[in-house]
Amino acid sequence: MATEWRTWTESDARSWIRAPQADDDKYSRGVLGVVTGSIEYPGAAVLGVEAAHRTGTGLVRYVGPRTVRRAVLDRRPETVAGRGRVQAWLLGSGIDPTRRSFMLLGDLQHALADGVPVVLDSGALDLVGTHTAPTVITPHLRELVRVLNAREIRASLEEVRAAPGEWATRAAAELGVVVLLKGATTHVCDPSGNRRTVLAPTHWLATAGTGDVLAGVLGALAATHHRELSRNAETLTDLAATAAWVQGEAALRASTARGGGPVTALDVAEAVPDVVGTLLAS
Numbered sequence: 001m002a003t004e005w006r007t008w009t010e011s012d013a014r015s016w017i018r019a020p021q022a023d024d025d026k027y028s029r030g031v032l033g034v035v036t037g038s039i040e041y042p043g044a045a046v047l048g049v050e051a052a053h054r055t056g057t058g059l060v061r062y063v064g065p066r067t068v069r070r071a072v073l074d075r076r077p078e079t080v081a082g083r084g085r086v087q088a089w090l091l092g093s094g095i096d097p098t099r100r101s102f103m104l105l106g107d108l109q110h111a112l113a114d115g116v117p118v119v120l121d122s123g124a125l126d127l128v129g130t131h132t133a134p135t136v137i138t139p140h141l142r143e144l145v146r147v148l149n150a151r152e153i154r155a156s157l158e159e160v161r162a163a164p165g166e167w168a169t170r171a172a173a174e175l176g177v178v179v180l181l182k183g184a185t186t187h188v189c190d191p192s193g194n195r196r197t198v199l200a201p202t203h204w205l206a207t208a209g210t211g212d213v214l215a216g217v218l219g220a221l222a223a224t225h226h227r228e229l230s231r232n233a234e235t236l237t238d239l240a241a242t243a244a245w246v247q248g249e250a251a252l253r254a255s256t257a258r259g260g261g262p263v264t265a266l267d268v269a270e271a272v273p274d275v276v277g278t279l280l281a282s
């Protein structure tokens with residue numbers, strides 16, 4: 001039974017930001033594994049990894065093509081290249097699902113078999129339902145239409161645009177995953193009927209790559225909350241709403257720092273630590 005939509009606020013988001021403690025190390029803080037980016041879209045990998053580091057995970061492992069790996073490491077040398085044990089996976093940003101190599105598909109399947117929480121974005125959205133781990137999908141409107149149509153649920157872009165919350169709810173129920181449907185209002189819902197909206201505080205956010213940043217923030221929050229997630233998978237819904245809130249607030253701060261002017265996706269990622277710091281201080 002679906003509940004009413006609840007608008008996610010700063011005080012809601014505050015409950016889902018974890019600061020490291022004296023007995024923490026980089027592993028206990030949570031390791032995020034990332035399979036994103038491609039020769040066509042290397043920037044998506046850079047943006048997601050940057051955002052994950054900026055959100056405050058203990059360690060990020062990146063798996064992907066050599067040239068993309070190089071771009072990621074040039075920007076963020078803290079990143080560890082190659083597979084390893086992780087507490088959450090971020091898969092698919094900057095990947096064209098029609099052009100996946102065997103090696104990439106193997107990396108994606110390997111990650112999905114891990115059993116830890118998964119964020120599925122962009123070029124991995126079609127893999128929803130192929131695994132049992134707690135999962136959140138992060139489509140925009142067109143991508144949600146594709147996901148629904150692939151499951152023989154007929155929906156047009158116009159229909160989904162007219163009632164995004166209803167279609168997100170339907171997708172969550174049919175697919176058995178948390179759905180984060182992006183837009184000026186982001187709808188987050190799950191199969192248990194929990195429903196959140198996150199209102200973007202600036203429309204400058206509607207620019208290339210900010211979805212990749214959101215995916216990185218969410219991946220990091222999933223990794224840092226791995227203990228809560230292992231006890232209660234529904235936690236993923238609130239973490240997803242928090243990621244959208246943090247991303248929106250970061251965009252607002254980045255824009256305000258530029259006199260209210262436009263922002264780039266990297267500006268948004270770079271503003272995330274300020275948002276996290278403010279949430280922890282308040």
Ligand SMILES: NC(=O)C1=CN([C@@H]2O[C@H](COP(=O)(O)OP(=O)(O)OC[C@H]3O[C@@H](n4cnc5c(N)ncnc54)[C@H](OP(=O)(O)O)[C@@H]3O)[C@@H](O)[C@H]2O)[C@@H](O)CC1
Nearest residue numbers: 041042043044093094095096122123142143208209211212
């Ligand atoms: N820096 C990076 O690496 C970045 C990488 N990115 C990565 O790119 C991948 C694809 O993501 P996406 O959301 O753009 O793809 P998709 O859902 O297929 O939508 C395409 C739709 O847009 C439309 N369209 C195109 N041009 C248009 C125009 N001029 N004016 C109006 N409409 C236009 C087009 O419509 P059509 O031409 O078919 O009418 C089509 O329906 C994804 O993996 C993402 O992670 C991005 O995050 C960006 C930064």
Ligand SMILES: Nc1ncnc2c1ncn2[C@@H]1O[C@H](COP(=O)(O)OP(=O)(O)O)[C@@H](O)[C@H]1O
Nearest residue numbers: 140182183184200203205206208209210211212
């Ligand atoms: N009109 C808007 N106002 C504010 N935010 C928006 C608007 N339209 C889209 N967004 C946000 O911008 C981001 C775009 O993500 P996405 O569509 O995946 O783009 P990309 O693939 O280029 O990263 C999402 O977080 C979405 O919620």
